[in-house]
Each structure stands twice: as C-alpha cells, then as structure tokens.
Amino acid sequence: MSRSLTIRNIRISDPNSPFHAQQCDVRIEDGLIAEISPNISTPSDQDIDGQSAWLSPGWVDPFVRIPDPGEPWKESLESASAAAQEAGFTQVLALCGRKPKSDLPETVSTVLERSRNLACQILPLALCSESGEGKELSEMHLLKQAGAHAFCDGIHASPLQSSRLKTRQYAHSLNLSVWSHPCMSGWVGEAKMHEGNVNAGLGLKGIPSMAEFVELQADLELMRYTGAPLRVLAISCKESVELIRQAKSEGLPVWASVPLLNLLETDSALEGFDECFKVLPPLRSEEDRLALWEGLKDGTIDAIVSNHHPEDIESSLVEFDYSPYGAATLPLFWPALLKANSNMDVDQLVECLHRRSRQFCGLDSLSLQVGQVAHLTLFDAQGETVVGFNSSSIAANVPYKNQAMKGRVWGTVCGGVWKGVSA
Amino acid sequence: MSNREHLNHLLGIKGLNEAQIQTIFETADTFKDLLNSQVKKTPALRDVTIANLFFENSTRTRVSFELAEKRLGADVVNFSSSSSSVKKGETLIDTVNNILSMKVDMVVMRHPAPGACQFLARHVNAQIVNAGDGTHEHPTQALLDAFSIREKLGDVAGKKVVIVGDILHSRVAISNIQCLQLLGADVMVCGPSTLIPRNIHTLGVRVSHNLMEAIEWCDVANMLRIQLERQDQRFFPSLREYSSLYGLTAKKLASLSKEITIMHPGPINRGVEISSDVADSHSSIILQQVENGVAIRMAVLFLLAQHKL
Numbered sequence A: 001m002s003r004s005l006t007i008r009n010i011r012i013s014d015p016n017s018p019f020h021a022q023q024c025d026v027r028i029e030d031g032l033i034a035e036i037s038p039n040i041s042t043p044s045d046q047d048i049d050g051q052s053a054w055l056s057p058g059w060v061d062p063f064v065r066i067p068d069p070g071e072p073w074k075e076s077l078e079s080a081s082a083a084a085q086e087a088g089f090t091q092v093l094a095l096c097g098r099k100p101k102s103d104l105p106e107t108v109s110t111v112l113e114r115s116r117n118l119a120c121q122i123l124p125l126a127l128c129s130e131s132g133e134g135k136e137l138s139e140m141h142l143l144k145q146a147g148a149h150a151f152c153d154g155i156h157a158s159p160l161q162s163s164r165l166k167t168r169q170y171a172h173s174l175n176l177s178v179w180s181h182p183c184m185s186g187w188v189g190e191a192k193m194h195e196g197n198v199n200a201g202l203g204l205k206g207i208p209s210m211a212e213f214v215e216l217q218a219d220l221e222l223m224r225y226t227g228a229p230l231r232v233l234a235i236s237c238k239e240s241v242e243l244i245r246q247a248k249s250e251g252l253p254v255w256a257s258v259p260l261l262n263l264l265e266t267d268s269a270l271e272g273f274d275e276c277f278k279v280l281p282p283l284r285s286e287e288d289r290l291a292l293w294e295g296l297k298d299g300t301i302d303a304i305v306s307n308h309h310p311e312d313i314e315s316s317l318v319e320f321d322y323s324p325y326g327a328a329t330l331p332l333f334w335p336a337l338l339k340a341n342s343n344m345d346v347d348q349l350v351e352c353l354h355r356r357s358r359q360f361c362g363l364d365s366l367s368l369q370v371g372q373v374a375h376l377t378l379f380d381a382q383g384e385t386v387v388g389f390n391s392s393s394i395a396a397n398v399p400y401k402n403q404a405m406k407g408r409v410w411g412t413v414c415g416g417v418w419k420g421v422s423a
Numbered sequence B: 001m002s003n004r005e006h007l008n009h010l011l012g013i014k015g016l017n018e019a020q021i022q023t024i025f026e027t028a029d030t031f032k033d034l035l036n037s038q039v040k041k042t043p044a045l046r047d048v049t050i051a052n053l054f055f056e057n058s059t060r061t062r063v064s065f066e067l068a069e070k071r072l073g074a075d076v077v078n079f080s081s082s083s084s085s086v087k088k089g090e091t092l093i094d095t096v097n098n099i100l101s102m103k104v105d106m107v108v109m110r111h112p113a114p115g116a117c118q119f120l121a122r123h124v125n126a127q128i129v130n131a132g133d134g135t136h137e138h139p140t141q142a143l144l145d146a147f148s149i150r151e152k153l154g155d156v157a158g159k160k161v162v163i164v165g166d167i168l169h170s171r172v173a174i175s176n177i178q179c180l181q182l183l184g185a186d187v188m189v190c191g192p193s194t195l196i197p198r199n200i201h202t203l204g205v206r207v208s209h210n211l212m213e214a215i216e217w218c219d220v221a222n223m224l225r226i227q228l229e230r231q232d233q234r235f236f237p238s239l240r241e242y243s244s245l246y247g248l249t250a251k252k253l254a255s256l257s258k259e260i261t262i263m264h265p266g267p268i269n270r271g272v273e274i275s276s277d278v279a280d281s282h283s284s285i286i287l288q289q290v291e292n293g294v295a296i297r298m299a300v301l302f303l304l305a306q307h308k309l
Helices: A077-086 A105-114 A140-146 A161-173 A210-226 A238-249 A260-264 A286-297 A330-340 A346-353 A355-361 B018-035 B060-071 B092-100 B116-123 B139-153 B171-182 B211-217 B239-246 B250-254 B286-305
Strands: A004-012 A023-029 A032-037 A046-049 A054-057 A059-066 A089-096 A121-127 A150-152 A230-232 A254-259 A303-305 A376-386 A404-414 A417-420 B049-054 B075-080 B106-111 B127-133 B160-164 B186-190 B206-208 B220-223 B261-263
Touching: A004 A376, A004 A417, A046 A417, A054 A346, A059 A077, A059 A303, A059 A330, A059 A346, A059 A355, A077 A089, A077 A105, A077 A121, A077 A330, A077 A404, A089 A105, A089 A376, A089 A404, A105 A121, A105 A140, A121 A140, A161 A210, A210 A230, A210 A238, A230 A238, A238 A254, A238 A286, A254 A260, A254 A286, A254 A355, A260 A286, A260 A303, A260 A330, A303 A346, A303 A355, A330 A346, A330 A376, A330 A404, A346 A355, A346 A376, B018 B060, B018 B139, B018 B171, B018 B286, B049 B060, B049 B092, B060 B075, B060 B106, B060 B127, B060 B139, B060 B286, B092 B106, B092 B116, B106 B116, B106 B286, B116 B127, B127 B139, B127 B286, B139 B171, B139 B220, B139 B261, B139 B286, B160 B171, B160 B211, B171 B186, B186 B211, B206 B211, B211 B250, B261 B286
Parallel strands: A004 A046, A004 A054, A059 A089, A089 A121, A121 A150, A230 A254, A254 A303, B049 B075, B049 B106, B106 B127, B160 B186, B160 B220, B186 B206, B220 B261
Antiparallel strands: A004 A023, A023 A032, A054 A376, A376 A404, A404 A417
C-alpha cells in the first residue's frame, strides 16, 4: 500500500545534497524520497512539522553489543533497537547474543527474524572464531548466508598471529569482511584502565597504548600480506591515529572508527572508580583524546561507534574490579558527542554518522536527494536531552545518567516510516 | 578548618590535606600518652558500634583496629571472609547493609578490590574507614608510618624517604607517597622495574633501581614485603636474586657514612627484603610503627565519629 509522509520546515544537513543547508520540506513516498523543495503542496498521509530542526541521511552505528539472545534482561533486541532509534540511528551493526553467541548461523537468523520490524534496523555482525575466543574459525560462509553483514572477534579474544592470518586469509578468499579490534585481551591481563598518569595513583595496572598500536601494526602487515581491506573498530590512542593516517596516505584500503567515550573522556574519569567508564579500549590521555579528534576532523578516522555495551544492575553495581567492561552509551550518544566536540562544525560531525559511517561499514551511500531510500534523522544541537530519561534502553550502566545535555534527536525515518522521539 | 565540610569517611590519603593529617597526629599524641598510662582506655566512643569487615586476610591491621576501637570504648563486631562477597553470591552492598541494619555506625573495611571503599561509601549509609583496598590505598598505615618518622626524627618535612620493594602491588606505597609528600618529605621508590608502575613519576617521586644509591640518598628506608600472593606472574627470577639486589643487610648499611632509620609495614620476610640483624637493630622502628598504629587508628576513629576531621 502506498504511503506518503512530508516533513516540513527543516534544514538539510548533507554536504552531498544539492539542498545542503537549505530550509526545505521533504516528501517521502513508498520508502523513497519523492520531493525536496522549500514549500511542498502535494498532500501526504502524514505531515510532520520539523520546527527548523536539521534533517540528515539516517545515522549508522557501526558497533553495538546486544546480549540477546541469551541475556535479554540486560538489553533485548527490541530495547536496543528502540534506544538506537532514540539516539538518531536508523541502522546499527550489532554483535548479538551471549548464549548462544553469534558464531552460530542460527543466532544470526534469529536476530534478523526478530528484528525485522523494529524502528532501527539491526544488521548482524558475527564472530569470526568459535565462541569469539580467537582460536578456531567460525562457519563464516554459513554465517554470511544467514545474514551476517561482517565479522569480528570476541572482546576477550587474543588470537595468535597465525590464527589471525588464517582468519583473514579464509575470510578474504570468500570476500568476507573481518573487522579488527586491536586492543587485545592478551595485553590487557589484569589491567583495568589506561597506563598513564592516573592508574599508578589508583593502584590499578595499566593497559599501555602499545597494547593497541602494536596489534594495529600487525593488522596492517596482515593486510599487506593477504590483500584483505582492513576495518579497524575502536582505536583509542594517538599512535594508532598516526598509523592509520600513514596507511591511508599510502593508499591502502583502511577504515577506522573511534568510540564515543574516547572522544569525550580521559582516564581521569576513573579517579572515582566509576564502573561506567571501565571500557575497552580504555579511556586514555587528553593528548590521545585530542589526537582522535584531529584524526576525525582530517578524515583519518572515518566513523564514530557508540560501543554500546549494556549490563544489568546486578553486574554493574559491584566493586570496580569485578564489574564488566563496557558502558551503555546509546542513551547519551548525540548530546555527549556534541559536548565532546570542539573542532568540527555540526554538519561535518553529522557526516561522520551517515556518509562516513556507511563507508566504514561497507554500506551503499545515501544522500538527501530525490529517489534515494528514505533513511533520515531529524535532530538539533540546541534542544535539551536528559540522559536516560524516557530511554528505551534497559541497561543499568549508563554514564551521565539524569544529566541534562544540549542536543536533541527529534525522530527518524527508517524505510519511509517516521518515528518521533519524546523529549 | 571551620569553613569546610567535615570528612565522613577515611577512604584514602587522597582527599586529606596537611592540616587534617596534623590534627590526626596531635590527637594520636594524646592517645599514645593514654595507651602508655595505666588506664589505657577512654569511653569516647561508648555509643558507637563499629564493624570490622575483612574480606582479605589480615592479622596486625585487624588486631590494631580492634584494639583501637575497644580502647575508645566502642562496641565492636568482626566479620572476616577470605573470599569476596561476589564469589559468595551476595553483593558487597547487601553484605554491608545487612550488618548496618543491626545499628552499626562505622565500617572498617579491608577488601581485595581497589576502590571498594569508595564504592561502598557511595552506596551505604555509614562512615567508612579504609583498612586497605587491594593495590589502591592503606591510609592508616601511611599515617602511622609518617607519625613514626615524626616521632623518631622530629619532623617529616624535608626528610628523604625511600620506599623499597614491590611498589606495583603495594597499597602502602601509594598511601605513603601521598602522605609523606603532603607533609613535605622527598620520596623515592626503589625496586626492579618490573615491580614499579611505569608512570609512578607522575606522583612526584624519584625512581631508582639501585638499592645502594637509594639508601645513600635517604634518611629513612621503608622496606616493603614482596607480595607473592598478589603476583600473577614472576616479576623477578627468584627470592635469592631479589634479596641479593634489594634485601637490606647490615653489611650494606655499614657501608654508609650515616645512620638511616629503617621501617617495615610488616609482616616481615626475614632474609628476603630485610635481614634479621637489620630488623632488630637500634635503627629499626618497626615495633614502634606497630605501637603507633593503635594510637593513629584511635585518632582516626575518634575524629571521624566526632565529625572533627
């Protein structure tokens, strides 16, 4: 059945669109953008007043963890998708499942089946090794057939170089994309935070930046050896930024992303032993944080990941040592990103969330032009969001909970369907 | 001191200022006099109930706190568990709230997890005293160490203190560094590089890997125990080799042109970090440290309970 929607009185944020920075109305029909003009008179089934908010192509989050199937009380596919939609995302790439994990094609099929009609589309990632332990290959071909978009390894994997090589070779021969997470647990050991100026005073062993950039160097060598393009999830230190910058300058097929919290906070955030900031990769120094912003601004870093890693109150409300790594960051994503931003204008920043994020993920490009698929995000930079208030996320480990921040997501259009976000 | 809020907890040396430490010392002076008198007790905390929660093995710190509490007239309840509350299936918060519901006013806690006292202070309604949280802080040990230096040398300010040994796994070292610096001492850490946190210099300390160099520099050497129980891997080849490099012996002390004060937070591994003749020598104030521990802990508990810190 044909269904139409017009969003009126918005400012377009899409440098690739001829309507960029213009005040327009946008009409959507059958899931496609049908018309963009300053004043659309064609009637629609649904009219939305954009109230001068900004409209961009739909945002994509390249990395979210959802512990469903297995532990849906921590975050279900439904609550994660709703929280992602409220954060402005129309698509998220998600590593789903704790028990079973996404090393089984059946898990991936289940995720796709259950998330078919959710407000934010879930594109499943799958594990490239059995149980994500980094030892034996998973059934990557069957996982791809089941709907896996790309592959990565488990948070605690620390594969031998020979296993990494085998994984990249096998995946590349099948034209499958394995994403690297270079901060490996073999380096982490008992350490809980960045090795820098803060950990010594807290009595916590540190994870040196070397734990990441040495592995990234190895990844780059594996790329040169296998010819497989490299997508690096979640870099956190200045040395990694420089390595990616150098690789890109050589014309190598490399993409990189940075987690939201690493753009926002440093290891000082852990001085009160706040478990919400115990994340992997760890929050590093101010110098690293600024280097990440520079990398994002000059295009060395392509995308920003929420690195959303939900946990329940029982897992989170324990001593720092015993709390799991990870923070539930979807409920604060957009306002926290604005708060952290110091060197990019909002249009540039938002491009990281759509065009550059789609490139990182290997998704077809989308722009705000007639004939394009209507995945859209309506947002502003002035409105107020109270973190966690009215959020659909059921996670307990939300940083800045109940803090008011500037920046509001008004709603999204996913596949032509509008869903508003209550303030 | 009148324009600020009083401390409700002693979670670490971090958070204290010099004036507060001097207040603790002056109060401890009074209690030390009391302890050396015939009566030894005061009813100052007779309406206060204190729970000693030890989630990690301890002998001297637990006994020292218990004696301090009893000599202040407090009601005391002891809870010891070598396994953490999490491993037992009950959360720390539940464990402590259960005990607090029996009308306990203060909690003295030792716990293997760094930050456990901060965590508890955020989530339960009681005054918390940190008796050692993992590799983070051991504030009363640092206070009694500095108090003992003050007693022996007249003042802490301007003194050179070296802390020797396993700095990486030592809560005593971190608290000592902060406390001594607040009081104006110059602090060095000494040990194999594998047992010294890489960025320890950010705490403003000197770093040496040569014991002779360190003891030639210092006025006071605080010898730490090698904490094999905290080491998940070997950080040096053998105790024999460690002792050869970092063990303090009478021969090494004899080569100095001066006398230095020897300290140790205990328990001592005789023949490893310190030889028996050094531990028992007149330069050693190890037993005075233990004695001062009771006075310092009495002072801390008294000042916190009376909201005078």
